[in-house]
Amino acid sequence: MIPLRIAADVAGSHDPFIARLNRDAGLRETPHDVVLSEIGPNGAAYEGPPGTVRLRGLLPLDADGDVLLVLPERGIAHRLIRASSPHNTLVITERCDQTCVMCSQPPKQHHVDLFGLFETAALLAPPGATIGLSGGEPTLYKPGLFTFIGRVLQARPDLSFHILTNGQHFTEADLPALRTLPRGRHVWGIPIYAADPGLHDRIVGKAGAFEKLLDGLSLLCRAGAAIELRTVVMTDNAANLPELAQFVTAHIPFATHWAIMQLENIGFARRNWDRLFFDSSSDFAPIAEAADLARACGVNTLLYNFPLCTIPAQYRSLAVPAISDWKRRYMDACESCSSRDLCGGFFEWHPMDRSFSHAGPL
Amino acid sequence: MTHLLDVAIDIPEAMRGYIDAAITRVGYVQVRWVISRVENRIVVRSTADASESDIRREVLYAVYREKILSETMDMRRALLETVTRR
Amino acid sequence: MKVWPLRFHPIESGLLFADDAGGWFRSDEAFLSRYASDRLTDEDLRFLKERGHAFEREGDLGHTAFAWRWTARLASARPLSYLMLVPTLRCNQSCDYCQVSRAAENATGYDWTDETLAQVLAFLDRLETDEIKIEFQGGEPTLRLDLLKAVRDFCRGRFTSAQFVLCTNLQDVSAAVWDFLASDDTFLSTSIDGPAATQTRQRTKSSDATRRFFENLETAVQRLGADRISALPTIDVRDPPAFEDLVSTYEKFGIGSIYLRPTNHQGFARKQSQADSGLTAWNRYHAGFVDYIIERNARAGRSVEEFYFSLCLRRVLRAGIDQHVNIRNPNLFAADYAVIDFDGTIYPADEARMLARIGWVDLAVGHVQTGIDQEKVDLLNGSSLNSFDPDCIHCAYQPFCGTDVVDDLSRYGRVDLPRHTTWFCRRHMAVFDKVFELIFRDDDATRASLARWSGIEAWPTAMAPVHT
Numbered sequence A: 001m002i003p004l005r006i007a008a009d010v011a012g013s014h015d016p017f018i019a020r021l022n023r024d025a026g027l028r029e030t031p032h033d034v035v036l037s038e039i040g041p042n043g044a045a046y047e048g049p050p051g052t053v054r055l056r057g058l059l060p061l062d063a064d065g066d067v068l069l070v071l072p073e074r075g076i077a078h079r080l081i082r083a084s085s086p087h088n089t090l091v092i093t094e095r096c097d098q099t100c101v102m103c104s105q106p107p108k109q110h111h112v113d114l115f116g117l118f119e120t121a122a123l124l125a126p127p128g129a130t131i132g133l134s135g136g137e138p139t140l141y142k143p144g145l146f147t148f149i150g151r152v153l154q155a156r157p158d159l160s161f162h163i164l165t166n167g168q169h170f171t172e173a174d175l176p177a178l179r180t181l182p183r184g185r186h187v188w189g190i191p192i193y194a195a196d197p198g199l200h201d202r203i204v205g206k207a208g209a210f211e212k213l214l215d216g217l218s219l220l221c222r223a224g225a226a227i228e229l230r231t232v233v234m235t236d237n238a239a240n241l242p243e244l245a246q247f248v249t250a251h252i253p254f255a256t257h258w259a260i261m262q263l264e265n266i267g268f269a270r271r272n273w274d275r276l277f278f279d280s281s282s283d284f285a286p287i288a289e290a291a292d293l294a295r296a297c298g299v300n301t302l303l304y305n306f307p308l309c310t311i312p313a314q315y316r317s318l319a320v321p322a323i324s325d326w327k328r329r330y331m332d333a334c335e336s337c338s339s340r341d342l343c344g345g346f347f348e349w350h351p352m353d354r355s356f357s358h359a360g361p362l
Numbered sequence B: 001m002t003h004l005l006d007v008a009i010d011i012p013e014a015m016r017g018y019i020d021a022a023i024t025r026v027g028y029v030q031v032r033w034v035i036s037r038v039e040n041r042i043v044v045r046s047t048a049d050a051s052e053s054d055i056r057r058e059v060l061y062a063v064y065r066e067k068i069l070s071e072t073m074d075m076r077r078a079l080l081e082t083v084t085r086r
Numbered sequence C: 001m002k003v004w005p006l007r008f009h010p011i012e013s014g015l016l017f018a019d020d021a022g023g024w025f026r027s028d029e030a031f032l033s034r035y036a037s038d039r040l041t042d043e044d045l046r047f048l049k050e051r052g053h054a055f056e057r058e059g060d061l062g063h064t065a066f067a068w069r070w071t072a073r074l075a076s077a078r079p080l081s082y083l084m085l086v087p088t089l090r091c092n093q094s095c096d097y098c099q100v101s102r103a104a105e106n107a108t109g110y111d112w113t114d115e116t117l118a119q120v121l122a123f124l125d126r127l128e129t130d131e132i133k134i135e136f137q138g139g140e141p142t143l144r145l146d147l148l149k150a151v152r153d154f155c156r157g158r159f160t161s162a163q164f165v166l167c168t169n170l171q172d173v174s175a176a177v178w179d180f181l182a183s184d185d186t187f188l189s190t191s192i193d194g195p196a197a198t199q200t201r202q203r204t205k206s207s208d209a210t211r212r213f214f215e216n217l218e219t220a221v222q223r224l225g226a227d228r229i230s231a232l233p234t235i236d237v238r239d240p241p242a243f244e245d246l247v248s249t250y251e252k253f254g255i256g257s258i259y260l261r262p263t264n265h266q267g268f269a270r271k272q273s274q275a276d277s278g279l280t281a282w283n284r285y286h287a288g289f290v291d292y293i294i295e296r297n298a299r300a301g302r303s304v305e306e307f308y309f310s311l312c313l314r315r316v317l318r319a320g321i322d323q324h325v326n327i328r329n330p331n332l333f334a335a336d337y338a339v340i341d342f343d344g345t346i347y348p349a350d351e352a353r354m355l356a357r358i359g360w361v362d363l364a365v366g367h368v369q370t371g372i373d374q375e376k377v378d379l380l381n382g383s384s385l386n387s388f389d390p391d392c393i394h395c396a397y398q399p400f401c402g403t404d405v406v407d408d409l410s411r412y413g414r415v416d417l418p419r420h421t422t423w424f425c426r427r428h429m430a431v432f433d434k435v436f437e438l439i440f441r442d443d444d445a446t447r448a449s450l451a452r453w454s455g456i457e458a459w460p461t462a463m464a465p466v467h468t
Helices: A115-123 A138-155 A172-180 A197-204 A209-222 A238-251 A285-296 A313-318 A332-336 B013-029 B052-071 B073-084 C029-036 C042-050 C061-072 C096-101 C114-125 C141-158 C175-181 C196-204 C207-224 C243-252 C272-300 C307-317 C350-357 C374-381 C405-412 C423-439 C444-454
Strands: A005-011 A017-022 A033-040 A043-048 A051-055 A067-071 A076-081 A088-091 A130-134 A160-164 A186-191 A226-232 A257-261 A301-304 B005-010 B033-038 B041-046 C006-011 C014-019 C024-027 C082-085 C131-136 C161-167 C186-191 C229-232 C337-340 C345-347
Touching (some): A005 A067, A017 A043, A017 A051, A017 A115, A033 A051, A051 A067, A067 A115, A088 A115, A115 A138, A138 A160, A138 A172, A172 A209, A186 A209, A197 A209, A209 A226, A238 A285, A238 C042, A238 C061, A257 A285, A285 A301, A285 A313, A301 A313, B013 B033, B013 B041, B013 B052, B041 B052, B052 C029, B073 C061, C006 C423, C096 C196, C096 C350, C114 C141, C131 C141, C175 C186, C175 C207, C196 C207, C243 C272, C272 C423, C307 C444, C337 C350, C345 C350, C405 C423
Parallel strands (some): A017 A033, A130 A160, A160 A186, C082 C337, C131 C161, C161 C186, C186 C229
Antiparallel strands (some): A005 A051, A005 A076, A043 A051, A067 A076, B033 B041, C337 C345
């Protein structure tokens, strides 16, 4: 596991600030760049316009170019953007209007507006980076969100965003704003759990969510937005996947792709694991049928978070190694697996004792 | 001696407005049939190999198609407008 | 709730219904009667809404998704990026069915001049696209390897990505030609009309030459690998090869995709009845071949496809299958694809080039020196959309079908004949009838082949919707 939160000592500052770490001087010289000045057994010190920052548990070589949110009063820094990783996500808010049974980031009531700091951070991202935006529910703060995305993509035409949203809060009035966001450089990742409104609403813990989701999807289509549909497979909805596939091909054919995802044992999913976890390694049929149906009808279907050994051979080409590097791990047995380099592995917190019945080196 | 078949098809009231259009269409498709309107019936004289049920079906299908075409024309226009407007 | 217009068409197992966006299902006369007389039940409406044939209000997801699917069914204009080049009409063979498009090997005046080559390169240079695919045809293009190299060298430098297909009879293959074929960006296409007897009868005229052909083909497979080789048979339906002979010949060379094409009686004056009987026989041969390979695939455990059938199957299942220039809607002329003749004239299709050679109709759309004549292209394009054709608008297959203005002109000299009297329409009615016959056929062997031909692993049970 790669720590994203590290201990930080800052002399003199109180307010949160953004700092980009530099191993060598002279390469990047914005007001937010700090340069390595000292390495010791207890960490490294960096100096620059924001001040002097001492960081523990960080290797300067690995962290070169990283963009940090430093919180002096709490003595910590968040590694918002790791320059050497493709997996960087900014948590826009912890507030949410849904309570999904498997939620990996259980909602909190408190919100802190970090758009200003996030904008500074995003502008310092390495060339060509894709930055994830997540929550809670980011579109609870639509105006700030649209402004943030628009300003960053305009200043940095090389960057792109992947924004997770429940699609509940888009309205007709948002169409002009949505249409000005640069096409091809942002994707909305939107969950849908079933074709049956009742089942979807139960899973997300909000009555009427499904109907609002459909309205949101319609608006996004009219805005020309790119959509990644996401479906976490659980015992609650596995048998209904083929029906959902049919629904997607008829009603959401404009999705850029459909990601069928295995469950992550974190947040609410952790306490509900035994009830929710669907062992797709012993019963892959509903997923296979859904994938075949969707693909035959032109919907690009992918498998996220499935270790390759848990997928029948002929469906493995649909797998994408989607687990973020910082929370990915492999079993000891994976050492001898011929497909290890292609495989996305397991989640860091995957319960190996209550796991797939058919998993092992290929 | 040619075999002649005369078939008279009663057209339901709701579809009588489409009799003339259907006759035009069937006449165009089935060039060897002689088709005419007698009040609210379509009469077909055929020298071809079609059976009575074939003829009956073709005529009714043509009436249905003209009705559907006419009644959904506005929907199609609206669709075109939806996809072509800015 | 508003229900989109439904077209209907009798099929073996009932009535096929389809909407303008290519959504379809099977039902019966009772449903048709209810639909036509505005007596749809709640059950009917629920089914229709679920499957995307109806919507509640404009702007809701059902409506938006339908509009999107309808639009997706239309082939969009793309920049010119696929060119067939005919640097010489001269050929070292005289296949039965090719008389109109070849010149003798030692004839003069049938090759690109130096000036034509320069004009072709200048024309390529002016193209918008970053990617290009060039298909060398003829005559026998290897008779002018120098011209092929000149074009290929230029393209490799000028475009970000370039692919080349050499169409050759593989009769006399010099070391220089093997050398030309050695690059990864260059593919081979040839004609295998069947086993040796068929090949000799229709193409080479000598069993010695046929033997040389198959030897060269064997060498090609070894040098290039089966992935860089494609082949097509031309079938004379009056004397066709047996199915197994044809398939096993292809299989021997590692080719599992067979594109059956009938001998093309381009422009020859003939009685309508002769043409019709040819079509009936052709439809029967093609359908028989499809049934044969289904049974064979199940038996042999390997998958062979008939290319055009797979194409039409995919067009039924999904939108966006618009890469084949003979079937798409609209079928825009000189858009993404064009043909450049031995004299630099530009044609919208190979058939158009041949029609000009026999003096039937001039469908040239420009010259490499002066570019594409947009006015003439627009005129042809006016007839290239089937969506509002007074015949096609009633047809359940319209969303999957297309137009072929050049074929209509070649056979009938006009484009305004009733659709159901044209070869193009009647041919495609037969193909789509076969597609739906198989979709609703209920057996494992058929389902297994349908899955392979659609590009998926297994045929889902929900793929053949039926409403009763």
